[in-house]
Amino acid sequence: MRDYKLVYEENFEVDGKPDPEVWTFEVGEKWSNNEAQCYVDSLENCYIKDGKLNLVATIHDTPTCKYRSTRMNTFKKKHFQYGKFIVRAKMPVGKGSWPAIWFLGSTKTDIRWPKCGEIDLLEFAGNRPGIVSCAIHTEAYNHKIDTQIGRRKVLETASTEFHDYSLEWTKDFLSFGIDGKEYLKINRKKNDTFAEWPFDQPYFMILNLAVGGWYAGEIDDKDLPYHFQIDSIKVYQE
Secondary structure, three states: OOOOEEEEEEOOOOOEOOOOOOOEEOOEOOOOOOEOOEEOOOOOOEEEEOOEEEEEEEEOOOOOOOEEEOEEEOOOOOEEOOEEEEEEEEOOOOOOEEEEEEEEEOOOOOOOOOOOOEEEEEEEOOOOOOEEEEEEEOOOOOHHHOOOEEEEEEOOOOOOOOEEEEEEEOOOEEEEEEOOEEEEEEEOOOOOOOOOOOOOOOEEEEEEEEEEHHHHOOOOHHHOOEEEEEEEEEEEEO
């Protein structure tokens, strides 16, 4: 058993905006995956209250940015390589909601997706309530060529209770779990190159709540606003 020690944690104890020393808001109107939202930097769409980080997707009667939400990352502020990550979170309710907790490779800024590598610790789609998923995307394994590696898991209380979503990341494997139980393990193969295994480099974390898109599906306006809540983030390393 690995000797892990807590090296970073967020318990969201101070009400208001997330710590700017750790988090940067990504802002813009156009995003990939056919997503419908604009990402904004607004307390209406991202705030800490009562020990919880709230990412909220809202609907507006405007000609542009009908849907507004939050995407935040730790790029150039806090990067990680290997360890065990535990994020305690509760999924939103609503058709078209698409929350995610994920990582992108950050060593070489000239290497774009999917070559940089992506680790999806958690994804959820409001059109498939009670199911959560995890995945990896690399140059060799990604959804653009239908070779991504991932798994969906039935979790009926995903939107009504907080659960611990985890990733254990070593030089030899990636292990994904829920409440301490592994549900997918991806082992590094002997002949893997950077195209298959780009995971020996620092990565940064991303938290976001998308609206619609190829993964989330049809949007039901009457279901908005969506609320994605995170209770804590803990990172352990050897």
